[in-house]
Amino acid sequence: MxxxxxxxxxxxxxxxxxxxxxxxxxxxxxxxxxxxAAAADLVxxxxxxxxxEARQESIDTVLTLGERxxxxxxxxxxxxxxxxxGHDLATALPEADAVAGFGVPVSLGPKPAPAVPSFDLLExxxxxxxxPWAYVKIAEGxxxxxxxxxxPSFRGPQRSRTIDSILAEVDRLGVEEIVLVAQDLASFGRDxxxxxxxxxxxxxxxxxxxxxVRLLYLYPSELDDRLVDTILAxxxxxxxxxxxxxxxxxxxxxxxxxxxxxxxERIATIRELAPEATFRSNFIVGYPGETESDHDExxxxxxxxxxxxxxxxxxxxxxGTYAADLDxxxxxxxxxxxxxxxxxIQDSITAxxxxxxxxxxxxxxxxxxxxxxxxxxxxxxxxxVRVPGHLxxxxxxxxxxxxxxxPDLEAA
Numbered sequence: 001m002x003x004x005x006x007x008x009x010x011x012x013x014x015x016x017x018x019x020x021x022x023x024x025x026x027x028x029x030x031x032x033x034x035x036x037a038a039a040a041d042l043v044x045x046x047x048x049x050x051x052x053e054a055r056q057e058s059i060d061t062v063l064t065l066g067e068r069x070x071x072x073x074x075x076x077x078x079x080x081x082x083x084x085x086g087h088d089l090a091t092a093l094p095e096a097d098a099v100a101g102f103g104v105p106v107s108l109g110p111k112p113a114p115a116v117p118s119f120d121l122l123e124x125x126x127x128x129x130x131x132p133w134a135y136v137k138i139a140e141g142x143x144x145x146x147x148x149x150x151x152p153s154f155r156g157p158q159r160s161r162t163i164d165s166i167l168a169e170v171d172r173l174g175v176e177e178i179v180l181v182a183q184d185l186a187s188f189g190r191d192x193x194x195x196x197x198x199x200x201x202x203x204x205x206x207x208x209x210x211x212x213v214r215l216l217y218l219y220p221s222e223l224d225d226r227l228v229d230t231i232l233a234x235x236x237x238x239x240x241x242x243x244x245x246x247x248x249x250x251x252x253x254x255x256x257x258x259x260x261x262x263x264x265e266r267i268a269t270i271r272e273l274a275p276e277a278t279f280r281s282n283f284i285v286g287y288p289g290e291t292e293s294d295h296d297e298x299x300x301x302x303x304x305x306x307x308x309x310x311x312x313x314x315x316x317x318x319x320g321t322y323a324a325d326l327d328x329x330x331x332x333x334x335x336x337x338x339x340x341x342x343x344x345i346q347d348s349i350t351a352x353x354x355x356x357x358x359x360x361x362x363x364x365x366x367x368x369x370x371x372x373x374x375x376x377x378x379x380x381x382x383x384x385v386r387v388p389g390h391l392x393x394x395x396x397x398x399x400x401x402x403x404x405x406x407p408d409l410e411a412a
Contacts, residue, residue, distance in 0.1 A: 003041040004034035008065060010058050011048025013181045013216065013380070015079060017137040019046045021124040038068045047081035050151070051316035055081060059093070066095035076100070084154040101154070123165060125172065131367055132394035133177035133212075133379050138166055138202065142183040143191070144219070146244075147255040147322040148284060148315065151183060158184060158191045163202050170209050176365055176394055177212035179379065185215055186222030200230045207234050211396065212365065214378060216240045220266065221257040228270055236375040237277040239270060244284050246301040247294035254287060255322060260301045267305055278376040280309040285342065286335035287315045289328035295338050302345050308353050309382050310346045312339050354383070354404040364399050364411060366391045372411075383407030 005026050009019040022044065023033075034040035043065050047058035058081045066075050074097045082089060083101030090099035122140050141156040142149075170178055180203070182188060189198025199215075206213050213234045218227075220241050231239065245251055246260030270277050283298060302310060314335045317324055364372035367379065370389045377383055386408060391397055403410035 003031045004039060005031045005042040005044065006034045006037040006040035007044045007046060008037065008061055009046045010061060011046075011050065011054060011080065013135040013179065014137050014183070015046050015048060017126075017135050017181065018079065018121050020126040020134075021121045022046070024124060024126040027127065037065050038070060040069070040073055042074050042076070043069050044076045044078060047077060047079040049080035049084045049154070051313070051318070053316065062093055063095060074098075080151075080154065084150065122159065122161060126169065129173045129175045131379075132175055132365060133179060133367065134173045134175045135179045135181050136166060136169055136173070137161075137181050138185070138188050139182040139191075143187070144184060145255055145322070147253060147326070148244075148287065148318065150318040150321050153320055155183070158182075158187060160189050160191050160198070163198070163205060166202060167205055167209065170206055176210060176396070177214065177379075178206050178210050179214045179216060180206070181216050183217065184219055184222075185217050186219055186227060197224070197226060200226055203230050203234065212236050212375065214238055214375075216378065216381075217242050219257075220263060223266060228273065232274050232277075237274045238280070238375055238378065239267075239277060240280045240378070241267075243281045245287065245290075245294070245298060247290075247297045250287060250290055250294045253289050253323075253326065254284075260297060263301070264305060267307075278309075279305075279307040280311075280378065280382070281307055282311040282313065283342070284315050285312055285338050286330040286332075288323055288326035288330070290315075290330050295341075299341060299345065302342055302349075306349050306353070307346075308350065308376065310342075310350075312342045312346070314339060350383075350407055351404070354407065354409060357401045357409060358404060360401050361398055362401055362411060364397050366393050366395050366397060368393050372397070374409075383409065385409045385411050387411055 007019050007022060009016050031042065037043050045058065045062050045065060048054040049058065062077055069075060075095060077089065077093060077096045077099045078101060082099050090096065093099060122137065139158055139160040141158045142152045143158045186199050188202060190196060203213055214236050215231060218239065218241055220243060243263055244254060244256055246263060248259040251259055267279060362374045364374055364385050364387055366372040366387060370386060372385045372387045373379065374385060387397065387399060399411035401409050401411045
């Protein structure tokens with residue numbers, strides 16, 4: 001009897017790539033996708049452990065799917081939560097038949113199930129994409145020592161793939177847009193001893209294969225003129241900058257590079273080259289030692305920089321990180337107040353930038369019936385463009401923006 005599987009993916013785009021490769025492995029082993037988790041013989045939860053909120057969501061999902069699975073179905077917990085907490089998590093979650101990070105072999109019941117394979121997911125093939133776009137993970141791990149981040153402790157140092165292996169995956173996916181992802185994207189190839197900015201020839205090679213190439217998570221100090229020119233040459237003038245804050249003293253406590261003045265200068269330079277460039281970033285609020293002055297500086301930066309998209313996240317204490325032992329803990333109520341202030345400013349900026357597109361002719365990639373995106377919107381992260389339902393998914397269409405509602409546009 002053919003076994004059916006269901007994979008529930010939580011967290012970032014990098015986790016989605018891991019799940020896609022896991023799907024390819026299960027299909028090759030003779031399993032078939034189930035219509036739902038409740039109908040599956042094997043349920044896999046690919047977890048996230050980046051911050052406390054993500055960890056709680058992962059645990060809640062495991063418990064929910066454990067309750068909903070049918071009799072005899074097996075439940076496997078894998079991904080970052082399993083890699084970070086291992087045996088402790090297995091003890092805390094008796095609902096799971098197995099808890100193991102990728103790379104650890106697991107046998108389930110009378111028949112071994114390759115749900116947590118003993119090989120490197122980074123290099124595994126994956127099925128063709130079901131959407132006209134796809135994430136492609138080009139490296140695993142990270143060599144940086146950011147004060148708030150525990151990822152290097154369980155994902156390890158950076159391991160870059162070869163350009164040839166990445167291009168082979170791009171060719172197999174059969175999509176119109178490739179979104180390159182990694183924990184430290186612009187450092188791609190440095191661990192292989194081939195010098196800096198290997199990301200540039202990679203992006204150029206991918207651009208020859210697909211219509212759109214997008215880069216997520218760029219460390220600001222790595223965004224030199226050569227990389228900027230390469231991104232602009234793709235036709236997708238979209239810059240996702242990992243800034244985290246702008247106060248120089250706080251950035252030093254974060255063990256991060258840069259400050260507001262450096263970031264403003266770089267953004268202004270890019271806008272001079274490409275006034276149509278779109279910017280996204282994320283910021284941590286309430287990092288230990290964040291003062292009112294630090295917060296005011298961030299408020300001023302968000303107001304003046306006028307980034308198209310911003311995410312704001314409350315600091316999450318991560319055991320084993322540098323920040324876990326810092327003084328100056330910010331009271332939770334104050335963190336929430338600061339988050340609201342920042343979000344209110346950014347929501348207004350985003351709305352104005354969307355309104356500025358009214359009446360403009362834009363090129364839209366149709367993702368699914370009635371839904372599309374311009375180069376200004378990263379898939380699953382930013383807003384969308386609502387388009388006529390008859391337009392073919394995977395097609396590029398020239399449309400006129402006729403409406404703007406919050407982060408979304410309407411075009412016909």
